[in-house]
Amino acid sequence: MSGADDVILRVDNLESYYGPIMAIRGVSLEVRKGQIVTVLGANGAGKTTLLKTISGVMDPEKGIVVLEGKEIQGSEPNEIVYKGMVHVPEGREIFPLLTVAENIAMGAYTRSDKAEIARDTEMVYSYFPILKERMAQAAGTLSGGQQQMLAIGRGLMARPHLMLLDEPSLGLSPLLTEEIFGIINRLNKEQSVTMMLVEQNAAVALSVADYGYVMELGRIVMADDAMTLASSKDVQEFYLGISEGENQRGQRRWKQRKTWR
């Protein structure tokens, strides 16, 4: 299908700690250029930690992260953003007292090409017209959904080849989640931004993703095409909330619980 050169991100045997706590226990994965790859997992599985380690916010204890052929593990985020990967963190994390326009401008901090920045600002506003309307408003006064849009728009301003998105659906209504995922999908197709998407909402994540990984307790326990994952029994039961027939279920539960804990 494809050679190693269309792998935009390769993570190999990554291990990360919070003090003595090992949060990432040897994760390996690949993201191909142009894809949307999702990482699913329950609370505390280590998804956020994985993204932080990839984007340089945390340093790994072991393992490598290769972005477009170059090893980047242990680099500072400003170098990594400059190299084309941006991390849109969990819980929005906007600059509350700056205006919407200033927030967006800060996304381009590592760039200096004024004309290109102006063009990208217009591009961001074309995907999120509400942000243009609220340009001069303090970002802290936006609604939660608008703040999420701002966080994504601000991330786009770094002109990323690869965007790491941590739970963009957090705290949003189903309707707004649909809308945001629609935009994420369009950005992927129209602006060719490769996406690595962490989600609790497996249904919506698998609906846009090409490929998916499932994490449990700091490890990857499943990896497959999004379609295959969506039809897998384990994923259906634990992440999509679809239950199967009663007889099988008792036994399967018990077996799965062991990997679960």
Added chain:
Amino acid sequence: MDFVQLVVSGLANGCVYGLIALGFVLIYKATEAVNFAQGDFMMIGAFVCVGLTNAEYMGLSFWLAIPLAMLIMAALGYAFDWGVLRHMSGQSQTSIVILTIALGFILRFAAGTIWSHEPVSLETPFAGQDLRFNGIVLGIDEIAIIVVTVVLTALLFLFFSRTKLGVAMQAASQNQLAAYYMGIPVKRIQSMVWALSGAVAAVAGILFASKGAIDPSAGLLGIKAFAAAAIGGFGSLPGALIGGLIIGLVEPFSSRYGPPGVSQIAPYAILLLVLIFRPGGLFSQSQKKKV
């Protein structure tokens, strides 16, 4: 006409307090640490300018000495953050506060050793000149202090609202983590805030020394500036300046019209009232994160 003179000299003092308070707030906003050596930065800034311009030292032109002193103080601020504080990350705020208090002692001692413990006056082109009209006598030095403070405030306002670096400083102080995620080099930005507050301290020191004398213990004035910053809310730059002006104005009026001793207590009495009735300070900014 007494009144106008009191107002002008009160405002002039208030400008100096306000500029020191500005330094406190700059660093507090950027790093969440309080620099208790801010008053001593002011004092060192004044001495550096004395060293550059006074005839018995280097004798440079006053107008050249000002930017040089600002540059030297900016370098000192940057170096302190870069060389010392950056290696303290992960330590408690208390240990950083203690460190800045220690820095204050070191600066006072260094100033005494280099420039003596006697009061020294800064030689300015306008020393001792007056402006007279309608029977009002105003010192040129006091007018200059007010004008310089207004200009500096306007420049700082433009810097923070119009330049990429200024907006990034605000961004890093509002949400350090997000700034880090966006590729803003937060640590370097913090060092630059220290540099900026060093330069502002130099201006405050030069203004202070130009209307009187400077000695190594002058930095203790920082306590009043600290009260000014707290009156302003400790998170607001305009608040710090206005807090400084309030204290500056209250002092001469309470000593003129109030019972003896009141003027020494007045700044802290006002601080107490503000803290009781508006615990966040006069200009507290509220920032809430929506879920």
